[in-house]
Amino acid sequence: MKVTFYGIGYVGLVQAAVLADAGHDVCCVDVDQEKIDKLKEGVIPIYEPGLTALVQENYNQGRLIFTTDAKQGVEFADLQFIAVGTPPDEDGSADLKYVLKVAETIASHMTSNKIIINKSTVPVGTADKVTSHITSRLEARDPRLSFSVVSNPEFLKEGSAVADCQKPDRIIIGTESSEAEEVMRELYAPFNRNREKIIVMDVRSAELTKYAANCMLATKISFMNEMANVAEQVGADIEAVRHGIGSDPRIGYQFIYPGCGYGGSCFPKDVQALIRTTDSLGYESQILKAVESVNYRQKNKLFEYISKHYQLDKNPQAIAGKTFALWGLSFKPNTDDMREAPSRVLLELLWKAGAKVQAFDPEAMEETQRIYGNRVDLTLMGTKEAALANADALVICTEWKNFRAPDFENIKSELAEPVLFDGRNMFEPKILEEKGIQYFSIGRGLSVKGKE
Ligand SMILES: NC(=O)c1ccc[n+]([C@@H]2O[C@H](COP(=O)([O-])OP(=O)(O)OC[C@H]3O[C@@H](n4cnc5c(N)ncnc54)[C@H](O)[C@@H]3O)[C@@H](O)[C@H]2O)c1
Numbered sequence: 001m002k003v004t005f006y007g008i009g010y011v012g013l014v015q016a017a018v019l020a021d022a023g024h025d026v027c028c029v030d031v032d033q034e035k036i037d038k039l040k041e042g043v044i045p046i047y048e049p050g051l052t053a054l055v056q057e058n059y060n061q062g063r064l065i066f067t068t069d070a071k072q073g074v075e076f077a078d079l080q081f082i083a084v085g086t087p088p089d090e091d092g093s094a095d096l097k098y099v100l101k102v103a104e105t106i107a108s109h110m111t112s113n114k115i116i117i118n119k120s121t122v123p124v125g126t127a128d129k130v131t132s133h134i135t136s137r138l139e140a141r142d143p144r145l146s147f148s149v150v151s152n153p154e155f156l157k158e159g160s161a162v163a164d165c166q167k168p169d170r171i172i173i174g175t176e177s178s179e180a181e182e183v184m185r186e187l188y189a190p191f192n193r194n195r196e197k198i199i200v201m202d203v204r205s206a207e208l209t210k211y212a213a214n215c216m217l218a219t220k221i222s223f224m225n226e227m228a229n230v231a232e233q234v235g236a237d238i239e240a241v242r243h244g245i246g247s248d249p250r251i252g253y254q255f256i257y258p259g260c261g262y263g264g265s266c267f268p269k270d271v272q273a274l275i276r277t278t279d280s281l282g283y284e285s286q287i288l289k290a291v292e293s294v295n296y297r298q299k300n301k302l303f304e305y306i307s308k309h310y311q312l313d314k315n316p317q318a319i320a321g322k323t324f325a326l327w328g329l330s331f332k333p334n335t336d337d338m339r340e341a342p343s344r345v346l347l348e349l350l351w352k353a354g355a356k357v358q359a360f361d362p363e364a365m366e367e368t369q370r371i372y373g374n375r376v377d378l379t380l381m382g383t384k385e386a387a388l389a390n391a392d393a394l395v396i397c398t399e400w401k402n403f404r405a406p407d408f409e410n411i412k413s414e415l416a417e418p419v420l421f422d423g424r425n426m427f428e429p430k431i432l433e434e435k436g437i438q439y440f441s442i443g444r445g446l447s448v449k450g451k452e
Pocket of ligand 1: 010012086
């Protein structure tokens, strides 16, 4: 089948490459000329495991086309996917200007009937907005043309986006049109072989399903972080509690890791957007507001430990001039995405207190450089070991695999004072204690209390 994607970011590029790999012909349209030029040269703008080979292979086979020419995209296919960004507006609601811009583009160039598929995460009612946008433009141009707008939200996870698209848990199709449903079923048939994954529903329910899923996951994280803070207060170990509750199949082990907060391009903005939606309807979503504020507080947690350890309350200058080694910058492992990353909150608090940072991340250093530019209080180091050199303490913000079994002797000998602030609970407090390293981790009351 022939398909066009508008918006060649994390979602658009991965989904386009995976559909092409299944045999479909995909035209990828983006307004970012530099991105498109690079993609044509085989340079992939984001880090995602397996993506480079997939894009290059399908581009070389001619199943992927990259262009900035939107008219070419409209003419290329009857199936038109919108996968542009929906960033938070000033008030936190989803900004639909990119989505509506694509709708306008399609309306101004279409000369045959189209199925327009919203893959971007958009508030309930957006399909109706896209429909009326296109209808009003077509009325002036060619009212005989028809189209339908389908909601097909994306559930891929950054870090395993290719695998998620190749083997989706579910494929949500929001449509009231049986014709559109049939076409969507045909498109996704290669991904629907070992069991029925397609769930068809009305458009509004499909739009809400995406927000409900992300808000549920964010709730699990904030709930666990709340419990971690309680554990700290009462002298319990949240890791023991995690095992204790995860073994209940009604709760499960997934997404109950305590840590220094959730980040990324989805959870923070989607929780916020749903809060704005409910507020605008006069319904206060108390749970979502709590999820957001717990997360906001949790992102300050590592700095809280640092403040306690160095007694910043007694001497606000206590860490001025000190150097912190920082392992992990991306908001989670296996991605270079720094959007809303907890590391950014920590970096900014350390800088404000006059400290310097020597940071290492396996993939997100270029992105960090792009965001912060050259600063005297930030040095990006080539390896995790290099980040330790002459540092005063070590902080971990992201649980990359290659941080799991570090050389503790080396950490101890490199740091001015053997102290580790771990935002991801990567190690056993007892082992670190035996090794003579002071260890602060999230929600393990005993280890934290012992240092006070
Ligand atoms: N990143 C994720 O993990 C993820 C997962 C599921 C859903 N989503 C949702 O998918 C959508 C896209 O997210 P993303 O992370 O891929 O965004 P992104 O910022 O990585 O990419 C968006 C792309 O759209 C392009 N664009 C903007 N206006 C355009 C236009 N008029 N025509 C063509 N291209 C245009 C931009 O240049 C950019 O390359 C968002 O709504 C997001 O919430 C993201």
